[in-house]
Every structure is written in structure tokens, then in C-alpha cells.
Amino acid sequence: MSLTRVTVTAVRNLHPVTLSPSPRINILHGDNGSGKTSVLEAIHLLGLARSFRSARLLPVIQYEQVACTVFGQVLLADGRLSSLGISRERQGDFQIRIDGQNARSAAQLAETLPLQLINPDSFRLLEGAPKIRRQFLDWGVFHVEPRFLPAWQRLQKALRQRNSWLRHGTLDAASQAAWDRELCLASDEIDGYRRTYIQALKPVFERILSELVDLNGLTLSYNRGWDKDRQLDEVLRASLSRDQQIGHTQAGPQRADLRLRSGVHNATDILSRGQQKLVVCALRIAQGHLVSQAKRGQCIYLVDDLPSELDEQHRRALCCLLEELHCQVFITCVDHELLREGWRTDTPVAMFHVEHGCVTQTHDHRE
Ligand SMILES: Nc1ncnc2c1ncn2[C@@H]1O[C@H](COP(=O)(O)OP(=O)(O)O)[C@@H](O)[C@H]1O
Ligand SMILES: [Mg+2]
Structure with a gap:
């Protein structure tokens, strides 16, 4: 385009x-x-x-x-x-x-x-709150996977229901169980799209980064927002009383994050400001490549x-x-x-x- x-x-x-x-x-x-x-x-x-x-x-x-x-x-x-x-x-x-x-x-x-924006604020991608990285990730998923938006909307609705129930307890158990099932289904779907996207993004990101700067060993990984070895419904059951105490759902795709690590270190702990900017540029350009591939338009x-x-x-x-x-x-x-x-x-x-x-x-x- x-x-x-x-x-x-x-x-x-x-x-x-x-x-x-x-x-x-x-x-x-x-x-x-x-x-x-x-x-x-x-x-x-x-x-x-x-x-x-x-x-x-x-x-x-x-x-x-x-x-x-x-x-x-x-x-x-x-x-x-x-x-x-x-x-x-x-x-x-x-x-x-x-x-x-x-x-x-x-x-x-x-x-x-x-649109992709590269400005001083966008350099906060690495050091800023997870929400910024989730928005970055979801921008890419949204543009390459048409089924992402409806799944994301379903998740938001189910999550609002659950959080309201956690706070006020107004829904009967059967209805709430149905909402929880919907929440888990939408979560698995979103997790699948995000995972597929990151798999495609990684090699493109690594190639572009290597053309910008020599930062060998930097790895991009994805954290889905809940225990990688357990089903979400199991995690939700286990954390129910804690969720009720704090009044919202702690685990799920609304907590997903991207990590950039070099060996055992967080990239933000060891890279210079300038290097971090280049990493962000590489991530944003890699996204442009994936959008081009998916939409045949840049x-x-x-x-x-x-x-x-x-x-x-x-x-x-x-x-x-x-x-x-x-x-x-x-x-x-x-x-x-x-x-x-x-x-x-x-x-x-x-x-x-x-x-x-x-x-x-x-x-x-x-x-
Ligand atoms: N709502 C507004 N109406 C008119 N002028 C504005 C308004 N908001 C900001 N400005 C002025 O518009 C100018 C444009 O700034 P900006 O686009 O940031 O310039 P540049 O990027 O070239 O440095 C600034 O001088 C600012 O004071
Ligand atoms: Mg300006």
C-alpha cells in the first residue's frame, strides 16, 4: 500500500x-x-x-x-x-x-x-511495560491473520465477564463455567496465532538485525501469559482465590510478553541505548516484511x-x-x-x- x-x-x-x-x-x-x-x-x-x-x-x-x-x-x-x-x-x-x-x-x-512508527517513543519497546510489546506483537498478528481480531474480541468479552464476576460474584456457577470455557478457547486460539507469528518473525528479525549491528546471541522469545506446561483452565482453577482477592484474572494471553535475551541477561540490562534502538528498528522492519508477505502490499x-x-x-x-x-x-x-x-x-x-x-x-x- x-x-x-x-x-x-x-x-x-x-x-x-x-x-x-x-x-x-x-x-x-x-x-x-x-x-x-x-x-x-x-x-x-x-x-x-x-x-x-x-x-x-x-x-x-x-x-x-x-x-x-x-x-x-x-x-x-x-x-x-x-x-x-x-x-x-x-x-x-x-x-x-x-x-x-x-x-x-x-x-x-x-x-x-x-503503519509502522519509528520515533523516540517507539524505542521504549524493549524497556517499557509488557503492554507495549503485546501491542507490537498483536499489530503484526492482526495484519497477517484475519481470524485474530474476532478471537481477541471474544477474549476481551470473556475476560470482562470473569473479572466482574471475581469482583461482584453475581453470576451463577454454571454460567460462569461457560464463560470460562469461552475464555480458554479464545485464549488458546490467540496463543496459537501469536506463536505462529513469532516463529515467522524470528528468522527475519535475526537476519535484519545482523545487517544493522553485530549482536550475536540475542534471542527473541515469547511468553504466552500462563504456565507453558499447563492448560489455562487448570491455571485459572488453581489461582481462583488469589484472583478473587485482587479482583482480576492474573493468567492468560492478556499477560503475554516478548523477551529479548542475550545469554542469561535481559537485553535491556546489557545493551547500550543505541544498540537497543537498532534492535527496535530491526523488529519493526521485520514486521514490515511479514506484512508484505501476507498481504502482498507493504x-x-x-x-x-x-x-x-x-x-x-x-x-x-x-x-x-x-x-x-x-x-x-x-x-x-x-x-x-x-x-x-x-x-x-x-x-x-x-x-x-x-x-x-x-x-x-x-x-x-x-x-
Ligand atoms: N493544536 C495546535 N494548533 C496550532 N499549533 C499547534 C497545536 N499544537 C501544537 N502546535 C504547534 O505546532 C508546531 C508543530 O510542531 P511539530 O510538528 O512538533 O514540529 P517539528 O516536528 O517540525 O519540530 C509547534 O510549534 C507547536 O507549538
Ligand atoms: Mg518533530
Whole structure:
């Protein structure tokens, strides 16, 4: 997939603008505070119906405007064009349009526009809470396995039931046993999808990592969220009184995690910040490869402030890997000289200058 057109209105400080991005490399350059990250934020909004900078969308809407809107035209893997639109009003009204129809959920946007974000926050993948790694894992599973989302929704429902029952005890035993069965079925299904995904991700991740940095012996492993040798129903029975005490279910796929280890050590305990960033980049690029294989269409990479995150050598290595993926990339930087050169001559590169919220295309990829 690639965005062939993006129209942004009233997002942060950006003046209304329509961009015609290159299907491959797009570089947004400009001074600090000019609006580069806001362009990425607008694209992110289109793909996920939320920002990566603020939990709520209100701060994204331009001061004194009633709503922000982003439209995009997406070239799908099968050659068709799809149009996406999202708008958010100050009062809180949300509208998602896909091909002229109102869409109900953000999952439909995500399905059409798989986005990968590489920014300073995404480097928290290794050291942050397990939830961040679960989201990373599930993003990949969601994009390669269509049965994942319904299973995940079933799990959430069964889990809500169980947690409510643990706290208030209002359901009779037979009904609760039925919910527990549903919980275990959905959990096993999710665990299966995640396991299959990690098996496919591992070798791709290892190959990409080795092209970025020499960290031999780093292993990625998956922890499913409950004892690997016991069935979930058995684990739930054994921990029932403890679950009742704390008022929620402790074991299950809602506790799954990914581990990165080097020998007996946690990667975060021994790797430098820079090395951790490269590991995260390798994980995110590996996910892009799996999405390409599954959908025959690539995901779109949003890379914020690349030069300030990586040194020259690793920046180049990362750019090569992104170029190899044949996907659409939006990269922001202050000094565009750092990223202008080094691309293959047949790679279409478009450059955009961002200044006080005005985005102008300075180099067309078709030239
Ligand atoms: N809701 C808003 N309305 C108008 N301007 C905003 C809003 N939110 C943030 N800004 C301003 O928009 C500018 C854009 O910043 P940003 O996109 O982070 O720039 P860059 O990534 O180029 O450094 C900042 O100067 C910020 O003060
Ligand atoms: Mg920025």
C-alpha cells in the first residue's frame, strides 16, 4: 500500500495542504517546531484514528478550529485505489469514511493502511511495560491473520465477564463455567496465532538485525501469559482465590510478553541505548516484511527525526533496509543534506520543506 495523496486540514500548526507523496521515499525537512512531526501525526491519524503524541485528539485540532480532517488516497496491493477520511470535531464527534461509506471502527482503517512508527517513543519497546510489546506483537498478528481480531474480541468479552464476576460474584456457577470455557478457547486460539507469528518473525528479525549491528546471541522469545506446561483452565482453577482477592484474572494471553535475551541477561540490562534502538528498528522492519508477505502490499513507515536518533553509519544501514522493503517511507529531519544522498538512483525520492506550518514539495519524485 502507498498513499498517493494526502490532504490535511487544521492539524496542529499545519496550513491546509495536499501532498502527492512518492510511493517510496519521502523526506520532510525543516526547523524545529515547523510542523514535520505534525505531518506524520496526520498520516497516523488516518491509519489509526489516534495520535502518537497525545492520548486525546483534542490537542491535535488547530487552535480556534472546530475540527481537523485528513483525507488520503491509498493505492492497494491489488492496484485499486481506496479513499480514507477521518475527521474529529472539538465537541468529540468522530467520523471515519472509507470509500465514501461511514466506517464503524478504527480497525478498518488499520487494515487498509498498516503503519509502522519509528520515533523516540517507539524505542521504549524493549524497556517499557509488557503492554507495549503485546501491542507490537498483536499489530503484526492482526495484519497477517484475519481470524485474530474476532478471537481477541471474544477474549476481551470473556475476560470482562470473569473479572466482574471475581469482583461482584453475581453470576451463577454454571454460567460462569461457560464463560470460562469461552475464555480458554479464545485464549488458546490467540496463543496459537501469536506463536505462529513469532516463529515467522524470528528468522527475519535475526537476519535484519545482523545487517544493522553485530549482536550475536540475542534471542527473541515469547511468553504466552500462563504456565507453558499447563492448560489455562487448570491455571485459572488453581489461582481462583488469589484472583478473587485482587479482583482480576492474573493468567492468560492478556499477560503475554516478548523477551529479548542475550545469554542469561535481559537485553535491556546489557545493551547500550543505541544498540537497543537498532534492535527496535530491526523488529519493526521485520514486521514490515511479514506484512508484505501476507498481504502482498507493504506497510508504510513513519520515521520521526531519524538523524538525531542514529549515527551516520546506522542511519545509512537503516535507510538501506527500508529501501529494500520497497515500501513507502516518510522520514523527518532538520538537515535534509543528511538524507538527500545515498538512495539508489531508481528509488523515487520526494522532498518536502516544512516552514511555519507550510509544507512545500521541493523535489518531485517524478522529476
Ligand atoms: N493544536 C495546535 N494548533 C496550532 N499549533 C499547534 C497545536 N499544537 C501544537 N502546535 C504547534 O505546532 C508546531 C508543530 O510542531 P511539530 O510538528 O512538533 O514540529 P517539528 O516536528 O517540525 O519540530 C509547534 O510549534 C507547536 O507549538
Ligand atoms: Mg518533530
